[in-house]
Amino acid sequence: MPRKPSNILYGADEKPPLGTLLILGVQHAVLALLFVVYPLVAAAEAGLSFSDTQVLITSCIIFMGVATIIECWPRPGAGRLLVQIPNMAHLPLAIQALAVGGPSLYAGMSLIAAFSQFTLSRFLGALRAVFPPEVCGVAVTMLGVALAEPALRRFFGLTAETAVAQLDLRFPLASLVALVVIIGLAIFSRGLLRLFAVAIGAGAGWGMSAFLGIAPEPEFALNALPVIDLPHIGFPGVSFFSWALVPAAILTGVITAVDMIGTVVSMQRMDDADWRRADLDEAGRAVRANTIADMGAAVTGGFSSASSSAAIGVAFATGTTAWRVGIVSGVIMILAAFSPRLIAALTIIPPPVIGAILIYAAAFLIVAGMELILSRRLSDRRIFTVGLAVLTGLAVAVLPELVRTTPEWMQPILESPLSISTGVAILLNLLFRIGIGREASRQVTAEESPFTVATEFLERQGDLWGARRDVVAAAIPVVAEGVEMLLDTGVAEDGLEIRARFDENNFDVRLVYTGAPLEIPNHRPSPEDLLGDAQAVARFVGYMLSKRADRLVIERDGERQALLLRFEH
Template sequence: MSAEVGKAPLATWLAAAFGRQGDRVPAHMPDVVLGLDDRAAPPRMLALALQQIALQSIYFVLPVMAAAAFGAGPVAATNYLCLSLLGLAVFAVLQALTRGPVGAGYPMPATPSGVLFAPLLLAAAQGATLAQATALIMINGVVALLIAPVVRRLTTLMPTEVTGVVVFLVGASLLPSVMAMLHVDAAMPAASLPAIIVAMGCFIVMVVVAVLRWHLAPFAVLIGAATGTVAALLAGMAPAGARDVLAIEPWFALPMPAAAPDFDFAPGLLVPFLLCLVASLASLIGTTVALQRATDGGWTRPDPGPIRRAIIAHGLAGVLAGMAGGMGSAASTSCTGLSIATRTFARNVALAGAAILFVLAFCPKAVALFVLVPAPVQAAMLLYVAGFMMAQGCEMIVRRSLDTRRTVVAGLGLTSGLAVLVSPAFFTAALPALAAPLAFGALVAFLANLVTLPLVRRVERFVVPLGGRAADLVEDHTFAIGGAWGLRPDTVRKLHHALTELGDLLAARGTAAMAVTATQQEDAVELAVSFPGAPLPTPARRPRAADIEAGGDAMEAVSLWLALREATRHAMRSTSEGQELRIVFHD
């Protein structure tokens, strides 16, 4: 018996840290085409998965460029890409898990990590080997695994203002790639006009198919991409050397790591990788929150359980990718934007995409087909999802009332990220490890939130005489606090409801007054209600009409349940002056 008792706290901690019992049950979303648990028919599932892979393939060039920076030839670079595709498949499977301590439970396709790309190039420039780079990617994953269970208040460190900045900058970061794919040159604007026309035509087809909400609307990007590809090929815009690349690559090849991870690297190389981990986690949290919001009709704030497990899956995927000798993966914000745009969130679509990527990893010739999509078509696909991600980011930033501090956090993050977007050459020279809008903007927003967090705490005290005007006084105080502190209207309603029900309960006892201390935290409001007399009973778990008729403690238990039913947590303690009930509400 004693052994079981000794293990109980550990079991409780593990269940709280890694379990799914406390996850929020998503409310119904009326405009969702495919929900998380829906199973699309095989033809539809395949089409949706291919549409996602078409977006993922835009980033397939990153492992190739990274391998080339380390001196790899075409064959070795293709092998590195195939190993990286295996990592993408593993990442998506881990994130889609719905049981156990790993995985957010959301469809989260992956791309080669753009955030890790800059540190990889920096490592190559400083003479590191590809084996040492994979060791650094493994360490990056291990640190993410260590962070996940330790960070208990993820929504405090990454509130919606910060995650909104990340999501916005993810979309904004795609714009330079759009312009580069169109070969826009200010000195020769007419030269890029044909590519722009094809890209805009492709983009318009995507928008029209999506806006008309046909049964083909979920395939808007795929239809637009197919139309644009035909137009680009007819206009002679096939990628240079496409035939030669397809001829050289074999149909089947077993991807093999170039060398075992080498941990004998210069310690200074670890710094940029760990700095970029902050941006990677911010991007992951932003993507997870965007999916939470898009799939939950009653969403008000991030659910920390799936976020924590998403970080665990991210870290584990990084470790496995490093062990396999491939590039680290990141949640594909482009694919997330596509899911939000088309309202299709079925997990089996992401799993089908992972299966296709797994097969592609053993077929270099098929991989080349995705890499050789005409540049104007790739630009149109990126532009389409960038708009949705930027709009989603703006909506997340203003989800809560923007007081001065939140405005500073969001404003500094956005301006920092956009500054990198405007002057990339300066940041490449001055801060090469953070020379990306997402990396620098996310880090600035995170630090601004962290530094100003101690300044948030505000306290308001008042006494409510429990007479005929008690309800009016409670309403006046709660609405005044809500306006002064910038609380969400729903939070104000919860405060008002709890104090009203509690006041009625104490008045029925004959209590003359209750003293209330309201304390504002970053993402919560705590009420400390003090009153004389005996402790209150334990709130009822299943209120019954018979309890109300019985009166006494049974009726008080029901009344207390009514007061606390929307609270995040509560606690009762005895004081020298009577009793104190603490109630916490998330804002």
């Protein structure tokens, strides 16, 4: 079992009390339902009828709940708190497909996107080298950056038509109240106050918005809508006639899968104090669960969904990553589809409240991504991989006119800071691997200092290979002790050779020498052995090395002996 971080109250596999479980589930579900604004925007831009819009939203909500339940369940899902929201990456594809061919064409393009997601998920285990921590860190950081633009617009009450000079200070004031309450409770409170920090902050922000007169008024009478009614879903058919949209659909699926990987890695990192590497098998299960839900939404006329990066900020604020919270949240979403009045009420939550929650989530994701990046020793190659990838993502965010100069079918992909920066990070990571040997060696003589040799050699190779700092630091004294033992006891007759090898799972160091094979006792030798002959001292030191390395193996290397010290990475 992973060691739970000190700031987490309820870990992934823990069961919060029933009352806490229900309230946290409602909190996540309400936040997820706020994002029905994405399918609403797509429907408005494409000029859909009221009935088609109702189907688009209702089916989206139902399969958001289904996907959340499947993803949060340990099997067949990931067993993480992965709450779904309408997929913002689908917005450009939805607008184009709905405008050109209506719901049936969008259903076809959604199926193509889902199939590309599924295909990528089957190869994630084999692509571990493509997604080292620094690449995952770029993805997580840019998740936060991607949230910044919609978060800040809502925070300051800006729209595409609003000039900054016309800024209404009531909007940032309401947002600031909500944000201060959330952060204050998350940092300085304990117990129930911290668990419900987001809900309390949202309530404070809503109250301030109402007091300042900026809470939106409904365009319809809520009382005229039924409290409970059967969900309105449809079966629009499936069309693939617009081949010009197929590349955009495939790339939208890839973007969604990368986004999902970043979200899963963020939750893994948050829930494990000793996190080492991304569990891509788990990420693959999450992507496949999302694929199933997207296919269901497509054939019933709904909008696609994806794991919510905003929910990660809520999990951090509440200190709860329990997957059972996600199950409750998914059930509440499905039940919400049976209440037209509830869905309508969610569409009038003040934008400053949403902006405050998104800013909190963005801040957490940016810092979490930096932690992932810096968890490894950064060589020049990795520094440029991370730096150029982040700058590319920032370029499309700061200079959107650059994107508008590209072909129209490419713009939905290039305008996403997340997709473009992650793609650049992957390509540069593969390019900069050229010329890096995965093995290195160094001869050591009896006149040299074992600790100095081990430190200089392993740190240099660790920097070059991008090994984790703590793994290299743990290996140095163990290797130095092994070298000193072999040389000082005379077991190594004429010096020895240090051979280091690295892959994404292990950092191996072999001490190769000419001499008698070393014997490693199964039981701890007595302290008196240190006063015995050289072989007894070597056995004692060998036993100690076997306890300090993750694995110790005695091997032969042709005519020579080899002592393998393995450190899990």
